[in-house]
Amino acid sequence: MKKKSIAIDMDGVLADIELQLIEHYNKATGKSLSKESIEGLSEEDAFTDRTLVREVLNADNFFRTLPVMPDAIESVRQLQENFEVFIVSAATEFPVSLAEKIAWLGEFFPFIKWENIILCGSKRIINTDYMIDDHCKNLDYCMGKPIMFTAFHNVNQTHHIRANNWKEVVAVLNQTVS
Amino acid sequence: MKKKSIAIDMDGVLADIELQLIEHYNKATGKSLSKESIEGLSEEDAFTDRTLVREVLNADNFFRTLPVMPDAIESVRQLQENFEVFIVSAATEFPVSLAEKIAWLGEFFPFIKWENIILCGSKRIINTDYMIDDHCKNLDYCMGKPIMFTAFHNVNQTHHIRANNWKEVVAVLNQTVS
Numbered sequence: 001m002k003k004k005s006i007a008i009d010m011d012g013v014l015a016d017i018e019l020q021l022i023e024h025y026n027k028a029t030g031k032s033l034s035k036e037s038i039e040g041l042s043e044e045d046a047f048t049d050r051t052l053v054r055e056v057l058n059a060d061n062f063f064r065t066l067p068v069m070p071d072a073i074e075s076v077r078q079l080q081e082n083f084e085v086f087i088v089s090a091a092t093e094f095p096v097s098l099a100e101k102i103a104w105l106g107e108f109f110p111f112i113k114w115e116n117i118i119l120c121g122s123k124r125i126i127n128t129d130y131m132i133d134d135h136c137k138n139l140d141y142c143m144g145k146p147i148m149f150t151a152f153h154n155v156n157q158t159h160h161i162r163a164n165n166w167k168e169v170v171a172v173l174n175q176t177v178s
Numbered sequence: 179m180k181k182k183s184i185a186i187d188m189d190g191v192l193a194d195i196e197l198q199l200i201e202h203y204n205k206a207t208g209k210s211l212s213k214e215s216i217e218g219l220s221e222e223d224a225f226t227d228r229t230l231v232r233e234v235l236n237a238d239n240f241f242r243t244l245p246v247m248p249d250a251i252e253s254v255r256q257l258q259e260n261f262e263v264f265i266v267s268a269a270t271e272f273p274v275s276l277a278e279k280i281a282w283l284g285e286f287f288p289f290i291k292w293e294n295i296i297l298c299g300s301k302r303i304i305n306t307d308y309m310i311d312d313h314c315k316n317l318d319y320c321m322g323k324p325i326m327f328t329a330f331h332n333v334n335q336t337h338h339i340r341a342n343n344w345k346e347v348v349a350v351l352n353q354t355v356s
Contacts, residue, residue, distance in 0.1 A: 005303060086303055092292040098276035114270040115300040121293035125183060125264055127305035127321060143305060 003084045004129040006173070007118075007142075008076065010089035010101060012134040013149045014109070015066035021047065024056045038152045046152065057094050064100035068108050071166035077111055078170055082177045087112055088126055090138075091119040130176075132169060136160075147172060181262045182307040184351070185296075185320075186254065188267035188279060190312040191327045192287070193244035199225065202234045216330045224330065235272050242278035246286050249344035255289055256348060260355045265290055266304050268316075269297040308354075310347060314338075325350060 011017040022033050025047055038046035047053045056062060079085055087105060091097050098119055105112055118126065123138045131142040132149055139146035139160050147169065148160040163169040189195040200211050203225055216224035225231045234240060257263055265283060269275050276297055283290055296304065301316045309320040310327055317324035317338050325347065326338040341347040 007303070092280060092295040092297065095277040095280045098280070098297065099273040102270060102273045102276070113299070117270040118296060118298040118303070119270065119276065120296040120298070121291070125185070125296070125305050127303050 003082065004177070005084045005086060005144075006079065006130040006132060007086050007088040007123070007126050007128040007144070009131075009133040009135075009138070009149070010087060010091075010105075011063075011066075012151045013132055014069055014072050014076070014087070015063075015104070016069050017066055018152055020062070020066050021053070021056065024062070025049075025052065028052055028056070035152060040155050041153065043153050058096055060096060061100070063094075063097040064104055066104065069166060073108055075166035075170045076109060079173060080111065083130075083173065084116070085112065086116045086118060086126075086128060088118045088120060088123060088128075088131075090121060090123065092121045130173065132163070181260065182355070183262045183264060183322075184257065184308040184310060185264050185266040185301070185304050185306040185322070187309075187311040187313075187316070187327070188265060188269075188283075189241075189244075190329045191310055192247055192250050192254070192265070193241075193282070194247050195244055196330055198240070198244050199231070199234065202240070203227075203230065206230055206234070213330060218333050219331065221331050236274055238274060239278070241272075241275040242282055244282065247344060251286055253344040253348050254287060257351060258289065261308075261351065262294070263290065264294045264296060264304075264306060266296045266298065266301060266306075266309075268299060268301065270299045308351065310341070 018035060026033055029049060076085060089101055091101055101119060105117060124141055127143045129144045130147060131139060131144050132147045133139050134149045134151035134154055136157055139148055146160045148154060148162045150162060150164045161172060163172055186192060196213060204211055254263060267279055269279055279297060283295060302319055305321045307322045308325060309317060309322050310325045311317050312327045312329035312332055314335055317326055324338045326332060326340045328340060328342045339350060341350055
């Protein structure tokens, strides 16, 4: 039987962009934001200096040096046994990030082939059986079944199946094939 | 009514990769390939030194300096009136090409927003109403209606609607909305 397909987001799902953005933002502004202090806020309310955020996201090596989300590597490898895994990342807004994201995946997820990597803008024309993402703008309109990966900005959204971490993602998806 | 969507390929469709590859290949090998001499051949039979081809495609500025296909700019702008246009290019195999393709589109197709650009590997999970491409590997399995854009390597394929140039693409697509 043909494996079902999953689109997996990078920033906030495979890569801990939250942690790195907080560090860069605090360093530049002298603020002391933390994961706890921004929980439940929108991105705009958490990081109010939007010009600075764009500078950070456009800077060399920001995306290349993101920490990997806990358990992500082993979980994705495990999911590949039962699913066809695609990495689908919104990236064309930040051209510097493009090659960095490929290099980052090559370092941490070398078992993902280039054929299965999509760097896009909108995810509206991506058609997979499942989509794992942290943003309603992607999940609300996706063609497959949405799974919301917990991030500071989405904790108050309740209309999607939620996974708080990678172990929960695997548990939710394995239920569907058992 | 919601506009129908089109996925438009870059290499061989918006960008004349054939011309530039022939020039680079001839310069490196001393051969004298031409568009006419390779017509009907597969890419492997036309450009037999595959290592050289990979070197050329991985070189800085190869993709950034591709010529625009005749009538492509005006045609795409015209299609945007009736369709939602996405640029969908297989690019993740060649990381150097990624930012260059965004810059190239920014120069020649500034009316295409970053949201509508997809740099991918396989196009199997792209779901648009139409796909314009020069490769059977993309058109044979696409979810929408395929339109084959003529290239040296596909002239003997007869199982898709064909457009020999951009004026023919517009004519074919405008029939569908008239």
